[in-house]
Amino acid sequence: MDEPVVLLVEDDALVSRFVGMVLDDLPIRLQVCSSVEQALQFLAEQRVQLVITDLMMPGESGMGLIQRMTADRALAADAKVVVFSAGLNTKVREQLASMNIWRTLAKPASVGDLQGCVRDALQLAGQKAPTSPPSEPAAPAAPGxxxxxxxxxxxxxxxxxxxxxxxxxxxxxxxxxxxxxxxxxxxxxxxxxxxxxxxxxxxxxxxxxxxxxxxxxxxxxxxxxxxxxxxxxxxxxxxxxxxxx
Incomplete structure (x- = not known):
């Protein structure tokens, strides 16, 4: 059975890196697109099971991507959509409430938040989070x-x-x-x-x-x-x- 495809739409390389590291142990295939334009091209060629999108990006926003997927259901078929953003204020949440959003996830998210969201979306609830190895704390680079x-x-x-x-x-x-x-x-x-x-x-x-x-x-x-x-x-x-x- 093919692994489910998760599309991450995120322009920040460091956030993408964090998500990739956190989800590396899950049985998924993660595809990262840094713009809505790239995401639309990928969606036109590949079926995905989960879309995780930021809102604020150069060019078209994540909100625009959601509107496009809502207007053209063939783009993402039955994929669940998660908004992953640091700008989830009351106004944005009210706007998203009328859209086809499965879940919102505030930045910064924890390992548990991200893994739990993906497990729930893809019905991977039986998967266990990796056990954290013990380690010595690093020396402080500055007081505090x-x-x-x-x-x-x-x-x-x-x-x-x-x-x-x-x-x-x-x-x-x-x-x-x-x-x-x-x-x-x-x-x-x-x-x-x-x-x-x-x-x-x-x-x-x-x-x-x-x-x-x-x-x-x-x-x-x-x-x-x-x-x-x-x-x-x-x-x-x-x-x-x-x-x-």
Whole structure:
């Protein structure tokens, strides 16, 4: 029997990486698309059993993808749709209530949240989450950071320190690329790019237990949404300090 296909529509490479790591032990085939355009092309060629989509992405939004799938049922057939977003406020939830959504999942999600959602959607309830191997806590990189990381390991990684450390290493590979993109955007006050970076990074930083960085990213996103260019540029300069190892 073929493994069920799960389509993840997510533009942030680090969020996609986290989801891929978490779902690696499940008997599924995960396909990642970084835009609605890519997702539509994949859906036209491949039947899927579950679609997990972000809402805020470059180009067409995840909301647009959901509307397309609702209008053309042949796109996703009987696939369940999960909205996976950091922007699930009251207004968005009210809008989603009238759509064909199976479940919403707030970012950052834990290992248990993600695995449980996929198991429920694909009726894999008998599968067990992998047991977390014991490990020694890592040395703190700054005062207080070890405690925040320990809480993140417990909250988001099911006490699996090696999984957390593997993900953290991947983040430190990606962060210089984010810094380069943000620096270019700040130089020309491109608020759309700064908003997207802040939106994505606040989830990643909270997943890593970097709560202060998460708060800085949240304020940057708010400034960009308010079209306050000076505050957004200053916010980016503050945020990039939290992207160092």
């Amino acid at each position: 950071l070890a405690e925040h990381e320990a809480l993140a390991v417990a909250t988001h990684f099911a006490h699996n320190r090696p999984l957390f450390e593997t993900y953290r290493e991947r983040c430190f590979v990606q962060f210089p690329r984010d810094c380069a993109e943000g620096d270019q955007a700040a130089a020309v006050a491109d608020l759309a790019v700064l908003r997207r970076l802040a939106h994505n990074l606040r989830t990643v930083l909270l997943t890593l237990g970097r709560t202060e960085g998460h708060q800085v990213a949240t304020r940057l996103e708010e400034a960009a949404c308010a079209e306050d260019a000076p505050a957004a540029v200053a916010g980016w300069k503050a945020l990039r300090e939290h992207l160092a190892p």
